[in-house]
Amino acid sequence: MTRPVDPRLLKGTRIAIYVSLGIVGLVGLLIAVIGPVLIWNWDEVVLELAKASQVKDATVLIPLAVGLCFTVIMALGLVWVMLSKLLALVRSVSEGSPFSQINAARLRLVGWLMVGIQVVSVPIALLGHEITMAVDPEKMVDGDLGISLNGILGILLVFVLAGVFEQGAAMREELEGTV
Amino acid sequence: MPVIVKLDDLLYQRRMTLTELAEKVDITLANLSILKTGKAKAMRFSTLEAICDVLDCQPGDLLSVSKSEGE
Numbered sequence: 001m002t003r004p005v006d007p008r009l010l011k012g013t014r015i016a017i018y019v020s021l022g023i024v025g026l027v028g029l030l031i032a033v034i035g036p037v038l039i040w041n042w043d044e045v046v047l048e049l050a051k052a053s054q055v056k057d058a059t060v061l062i063p064l065a066v067g068l069c070f071t072v073i074m075a076l077g078l079v080w081v082m083l084s085k086l087l088a089l090v091r092s093v094s095e096g097s098p099f100s101q102i103n104a105a106r107l108r109l110v111g112w113l114m115v116g117i118q119v120v121s122v123p124i125a126l127l128g129h130e131i132t133m134a135v136d137p138e139k140m141v142d143g144d145l146g147i148s149l150n151g152i153l154g155i156l157l158v159f160v161l162a163g164v165f166e167q168g169a170a171m172r173e174e175l176e177g178t179v
Numbered sequence: 180m181p182v183i184v185k186l187d188d189l190l191y192q193r194r195m196t197l198t199e200l201a202e203k204v205d206i207t208l209a210n211l212s213i214l215k216t217g218k219a220k221a222m223r224f225s226t227l228e229a230i231c232d233v234l235d236c237q238p239g240d241l242l243s244v245s246k247s248e249g250e
C-alpha cells in the first residue's frame with residue numbers, strides 16, 4: 001500500500017511556488033516599467049551617473065542597459081513558465097494522479113526551461129559585468145558566467161525524473177487494465 | 180487480442196448475471212465488464228481463482244488463445 005504525500009508538504013510547496021510566482025511577476029513588472037522610463041529619460045540618468053560614479057560617457061551604457069532589461073525579462077518569463085508547470089505538477093500530486101504522461105511532458109519542459117535559464121544567465125552575467133566595469137572599473141568583479149554546476153545537476157535530475165514519470169505512467173496504465 | 184475471455188459463455192451456461200458474479204467474487208462490476216469485453220490487459224491469479232471458484236470451472240474454461248489473430 002502506498003502512502004499518500006503529506007498534504008502539509010504539498011500545501012507548503014504550493015504556497016512557495018505562489019510566492020515565487022508573485023516575486024517573479026513583481027520584478028518583471030518593475031523592470032518592464034522602470035527600464036523604459038530610465039531609457040526615455042536617459043539624459044538625466046547620464047547626468048546623475050556622471051555625478052555618482054566614474055563613468056565618463058554614460059551613453060555607452062544604453063545598449064547594455066537595454067540588453068540587460070531584455071534578457072532579465074526573458075529569464076523571468078522562463079522562470080514564470082517553469083513555476084507554472086511545477087504548480088500544475090504539484091496540483092496533480094494533490095489530486096492523487098502524479099504518474100501521467102502529461103506530468104512527464106511537464107517535467108521534460110521544466111528541464112528544457114532550466115536549460116534556457118542557464119543559457120540566458122550567460123548574457124545577463126556578461127552585461128552585468130560590463131555595466132559594473134563601465135560604472136566603476138576599480139570594483140572587483142568575479143568572472144562568473146552565471147552557469148552553475150548545481151544548475152546543470154538539477155537539469156539532469158529533472159530529465160531523469162521525467163523518464164521516471166513516463167515509466168510510472170506506463171505502469172499505471174497497465175495496472176489500470178489489470179483485473 | 181490473442182487471449183479470449185469466455186466469461187459471457189460461462190455466465191450464460193450458469194444462468195448468472197455479471198452483477199451476481201461481481202457480488203460473489205467481490206470484484207467491481209466495472210472491472211468485470213472490462214474483463215468480459217476483452218479490454219483487460221492482465222488478470223490477477225486471485226481474480227482467476229475467485230471466478231473459477233464461483234463458476235465452478237477451470238482457467239482453461241474461462242480463457243483461450245486465438246491462434247489465428249495472434250499469428
